[in-house]
Amino acid sequence: MLNNLKQQPADALLALIKLHNADPREDKIDLGVGVYRTDTGATPVFESVKAAEKLLLDTQDSKAYLGPEGDMGFVHALMPYVFGAANPTMDGRIDGMQAPGGTGAVRLAVALAKKAGVTRILMGTPSWPNHAQIAADVGVEIKGFNHATKAGVADMDALREAIAGAQATDAIMLHGCCHNPTGIDYTKAEWDEIAGLIKAKGILPILDLAYQGLGQGMEEDAYGIRRVLAEVPEALIAYSCDKNFGYYRDRVGALYVLAQNADSVNIVLSNGATLARAAWSMPPDHGGAVVRLILSDEGLTKSWLNELDVMRARMNEVRAKLGGAGVQGSVDFAPFGTQNGLFSIVPLTGDQVLAMREKHGVYMAGSGRINVAGLTMGNIDKFIAAVADVTA
Numbered sequence: 001m002l003n004n005l006k007q008q009p010a011d012a013l014l015a016l017i018k019l020h021n022a023d024p025r026e027d028k029i030d031l032g033v034g035v036y037r038t039d040t041g042a043t044p045v046f047e048s049v050k051a052a053e054k055l056l057l058d059t060q061d062s063k064a065y066l067g068p069e070g071d072m073g074f075v076h077a078l079m080p081y082v083f084g085a086a087n088p089t090m091d092g093r094i095d096g097m098q099a100p101g102g103t104g105a106v107r108l109a110v111a112l113a114k115k116a117g118v119t120r121i122l123m124g125t126p127s128w129p130n131h132a133q134i135a136a137d138v139g140v141e142i143k144g145f146n147h148a149t150k151a152g153v154a155d156m157d158a159l160r161e162a163i164a165g166a167q168a169t170d171a172i173m174l175h176g177c178c179h180n181p182t183g184i185d186y187t188k189a190e191w192d193e194i195a196g197l198i199k200a201k202g203i204l205p206i207l208d209l210a211y212q213g214l215g216q217g218m219e220e221d222a223y224g225i226r227r228v229l230a231e232v233p234e235a236l237i238a239y240s241c242d243k244n245f246g247y248y249r250d251r252v253g254a255l256y257v258l259a260q261n262a263d264s265v266n267i268v269l270s271n272g273a274t275l276a277r278a279a280w281s282m283p284p285d286h287g288g289a290v291v292r293l294i295l296s297d298e299g300l301t302k303s304w305l306n307e308l309d310v311m312r313a314r315m316n317e318v319r320a321k322l323g324g325a326g327v328q329g330s331v332d333f334a335p336f337g338t339q340n341g342l343f344s345i346v347p348l349t350g351d352q353v354l355a356m357r358e359k360h361g362v363y364m365a366g367s368g369r370i371n372v373a374g375l376t377m378g379n380i381d382k383f384i385a386a387v388a389d390v391t392a
């Protein structure tokens with residue numbers, strides 16, 4: 001029976017981790033998978049996380065099961081940051097459940113949407129490749145529309161056209177901030193328009209917020225999703241703490257539901273619990289418990305927010321330097337200076353991406369996506385020179 005299975009290629013993005021590790025060149029540069037790095041190339045555990053982990057070690061008195069919804073203290077502690085401190089539940093219309101990382105949250109959102117009758121998801125492309133993989137696995141069609149224009153801004157005409165042509169059984173997937181892979185986010189005015197368009201069409205928004213705090217700031221990065229939620233009767237929100245708490249491998253995320261009233265929220269979440277039980281039973285506890293501890297202690301919260309500020313400032317510094325490089329070879333680096341978050345796309349062909357790796361030891365996704373946090377003041381000139389070389 002198992003002989004029927006065909007060999008599958010490794011996930012192209014995750015495969016880069018191993019390829020990079022196996023490269024003996026000392027000046028190699030890893031711009032692959034999206035993890036934050038310091039100016040020395042390290043991805044350290046947050047100090048606030050270390051402190052809360054110690055606290056957890058000392059105070060946790062049981063590891064007995066919690067249930068498919070995970071740690072609801074964690075789920076609720078995040079809500080003021082995501083939905084606004086003034087009314088984080090939107091009068092009882094929002095609640096959530098813990099999920100294993102952003103992927104688990106997106107998976108739950110797509111599966112719930114399908115269970116509710118969604119047959120197709122409108123999505124700006126390119127997008128995070130796992131969005132399409134998850135949709136295919138769950139059995140929901142993706143209808144792509146162009147996310148960004150050649151001028152490096154959101155392609156609002158394509159988005160308007162996609163929403164105008166939507167069917168009643170469509171959902172729309174939007175990146176809340178720090179668009180992955182382009183770094184091209186909607187402006188506030190564009191979000192205002194998008195919220196109105198979605199409301200008028202009556203389609204279900206699925207909002208993926210995986211990088212809050214890594215773009216313009218915690219509040220600023222929530223603008224878009226809050227604007228959409230203020231307009232629509234219902235929505236699904238997939239949230240990841242893997243980046244803004246540096247919890248990557250420990251998988252910390254949450255799925256939130258906005259519905260018309262608290263009773264409807266509970267019904268949707270009961271379906272979420274059923275799906276979770278069949279998939280992973282319950283999410284891993286550790287990271288969620290630590291985030292809960294951080295957010296329930298003023299000192300730890302302050303220290304975490306300071307750490308996020310430092311990360312954002314460093315990425316802005318890298319982006320400013322990239323943007324200042326102007327045109328090198330055939331690539332104009334100027335737009336990199338104003339894009340948001342960890343990612344940007346260098347317009348390279350597949351062969352040029354390969355040459356970046358083989359000739360220069362620069363590892364980046366096949367799409368030309370780079371993780372700008374992999375650049376440091378020590379390697380950025382080499383990177384820019386390599387791009388100039390392969391595109392000359």
Ligand code: LMR
Nearest residue numbers: 013032033034035128180
């Ligand atoms: C990325 O896009 O690099 C991250 O979201 C990590 C992942 O799981 O793909």
